[in-house]
Amino acid sequence: MTGYPLAARPAIAHGMRLQWEPAQEAHVLLYPEGMVKLNGSAGAIMSRCDGVRTIAEIVADLEHSYQTSGLSDDVQAFLAIAVDKKWLEIRA
Amino acid sequence: MNAQPLPQIGPPLWLLLELTYRCPLHCVFCYNPTEFASTGAELSTEAWLRVLREARALGAVQLGLSGGEPLARDDLETLVAEAHRLGFYINLITSGIGLTPERIAALKAAGLDHIQLSFQDSTRELNDFLSSTRTFDLKAKVAALIRAHDYPMVLNVVLHRQNIDHVGEILEMAERLGAQYVELANTQYYGWAWLNREQLLPSRAQLQRAESITQRFRERVGNRMKIYFVVPDYFETRPKPCMSGLGKLFLAVAPDGTAMPCHAARMLPGMNLPNVESDSMRAIWYDSDAFNRFRGDGWMKEPCRSCPEKHKDFGGCRCQAFLLSGDPANADPVCDLSPHHGLVTAAVARAERAVAQGATAALKFRDHRVSIPVVVEGGGPR
Numbered sequence: 001m002t003g004y005p006l007a008a009r010p011a012i013a014h015g016m017r018l019q020w021e022p023a024q025e026a027h028v029l030l031y032p033e034g035m036v037k038l039n040g041s042a043g044a045i046m047s048r049c050d051g052v053r054t055i056a057e058i059v060a061d062l063e064h065s066y067q068t069s070g071l072s073d074d075v076q077a078f079l080a081i082a083v084d085k086k087w088l089e090i091r092a
Numbered sequence: 093m094n095a096q097p098l099p100q101i102g103p104p105l106w107l108l109l110e111l112t113y114r115c116p117l118h119c120v121f122c123y124n125p126t127e128f129a130s131t132g133a134e135l136s137t138e139a140w141l142r143v144l145r146e147a148r149a150l151g152a153v154q155l156g157l158s159g160g161e162p163l164a165r166d167d168l169e170t171l172v173a174e175a176h177r178l179g180f181y182i183n184l185i186t187s188g189i190g191l192t193p194e195r196i197a198a199l200k201a202a203g204l205d206h207i208q209l210s211f212q213d214s215t216r217e218l219n220d221f222l223s224s225t226r227t228f229d230l231k232a233k234v235a236a237l238i239r240a241h242d243y244p245m246v247l248n249v250v251l252h253r254q255n256i257d258h259v260g261e262i263l264e265m266a267e268r269l270g271a272q273y274v275e276l277a278n279t280q281y282y283g284w285a286w287l288n289r290e291q292l293l294p295s296r297a298q299l300q301r302a303e304s305i306t307q308r309f310r311e312r313v314g315n316r317m318k319i320y321f322v323v324p325d326y327f328e329t330r331p332k333p334c335m336s337g338l339g340k341l342f343l344a345v346a347p348d349g350t351a352m353p354c355h356a357a358r359m360l361p362g363m364n365l366p367n368v369e370s371d372s373m374r375a376i377w378y379d380s381d382a383f384n385r386f387r388g389d390g391w392m393k394e395p396c397r398s399c400p401e402k403h404k405d406f407g408g409c410r411c412q413a414f415l416l417s418g419d420p421a422n423a424d425p426v427c428d429l430s431p432h433h434g435l436v437t438a439a440v441a442r443a444e445r446a447v448a449q450g451a452t453a454a455l456k457f458r459d460h461r462v463s464i465p466v467v468v469e470g471g472g473p474r
Contacts, residue, residue: 015244017181017205023103023151030181032206032246032273035105035154 003076004055009091010079011051016087018046029087036087045078049088055079101387103151104343104377107180108158108355109140111168112347115161116189118457121250121292122284124160125358129463132348137167139369141174143345146373148178152343155180160347160460163190169198176203183208185248188234200241207238208275210248211262235269247271251302252279252292253447259302263309263319271317276306278324282356282411284458286466291455293439295447299327326436330401331408331424338386338410343377351376353383356411359466360420386410391421395429418468435469 004010012018017030020043027043029036038046044065048058059072082088113128125131135143144155155175162168163186175182183206184199191207211231239245247266251259259276266274278299281289294302306321325332335342338353345351349368352358358365366380377383385391389402396407407413408424416425417432425432445451456464 015206019153019179021151021153023153024105028153030153030205032244033154033156033183033208035181 003073004079004090006056006059007054009051009054010049010058010082010088011091012046012049013086013089020047041074042078042082045075046082046087051091101378102340104147104341104373105152106154106156106342107144107147107152108156108342108344109143109171110158110160110344110346110355111140111162111165111171112160113460114164115159115187115458115460116164117161117187118459119250120284120288120455120457121252121279122458123280123282123356124458124460125283125356126287126462126464126466127358128460131346131350134165134347135345135349135368137170139349140167140171143368143373144171144175144178144180147343148175148180150373150377153179153181154183156183156185158185161187161189163195169195169202172199172204173202181205186210188231191234191237193237196237196241200243206246207243208246208248209235209238210250211265232269235271239270244273245269245271246273246275248275248277250277250279251294252285253294253298253443254292256294256298256302260305260309263306267313267317273318273320275320275322276302277320277322280325281415282359284456286415287456287464289439290442290446291453293324293326293443295444296327296440298447299323325409325412325426326440328426329428331405331412331426333405334409334412334424337406339377339383340387343373343383351380351382353386354411357382359411360414386420393419393421393423395427395431396423399429414468415466416469 015031018027019030021028024037027038027047029038029046044062045058048061053061055075059075062071062075063069079088079090083090112134113124113131157168157171162184165171172182182204184204185208188209209231235245247269249262255262262276263274278294279285279292285292303321306319310319335354338357342354343351344355345368346358350358350365351368352365357363363382363385365382366376368376371380389397392402392407396402408426410420412426413422413424414420416435417430422432423430425436427433
């Protein structure tokens, strides 16, 4: 599938904060007067979106961490959703 | 007391600290209790710091700092710094009065995440009248400061009969100020707003006009501004899922340390509310009678008890049930299945007549030095 350029660097959107919450055993995304509890795969992807790593590096890291391959389409699909929801911004 | 076991209790994800009831404004729609003069002394800095640490350990993560006017506390920066160190996402809910360039810089450095600025109206005359002070120019300056410190610009405007016809001007003002989010919150009738309800409830025609103006404005500005229009529940036929159910997500602490499952719960009879000075946050959240009283559905009466929607709206708002029917365990009278729903439709009918006749009556302005007892509409418990 097509998607964002592999050299682009996703980052948590301005005004949002991602953190691990032990009480919820989940990554949560915090924003003005609101909060989203992320499922495991969303948390795994978003916690790697630091504005430094490229999409290619994020995919490689996930595939290495989860001992699998072929995650590129899943990551691209999630990035599209997260950008649409304004959770992430894609930097060149 | 309840036959059914209580549902599993999750963490108090939302913590609201009402740091003080002091406020330079005198808004007629304030939800604060009308009995503040009879409440206790404000907590010390050390007590608030302990509340923050204990609540964070329980899993609280969204923090609201409110009041009164939270900037009236000169230890606000200290509290924000500790909350930030603990990992809270910190929202300051303010009228902006007292937010000087020095203080906003210090709050930013301490880790404040977000500021919600309230406005009373778009025209200086009405703004100053409704808040009973000259604040409009100051708020415009504060809005500029908020933008300059790279905070999202979030405006909250409380709507009611006296200003709802200005909603177009209010939205234009918000646009001029660079607002990204605007909450047009119709007054909810608790505290001072309850006292002034007969003067504040709008007519249905006013409401519909305001909604259509808001919709046209949304179409014009598109994604630049996100506008929330909160309809007053008196015009609905099903109640709001107040607090997602009491004791589920939300824990509020009043200036004197009283802990409450909703910020208006102080008015509820027989609550025996705990205080953070004498109980731990853990004991308050998990063990206190006040926080357990309205958990689950064992407390419900008919028509809620057998209602298929009871897990959708949790019977509505306990405070509204009390104010309108005299018993907080009754169905919220906003629901047209409630035997007390006629009280809501009667209030709306009186509003229609008053607007049609251009009737005016004296408003009671918020004053933290006085104490006015809560008067319930529907008589005693049923």
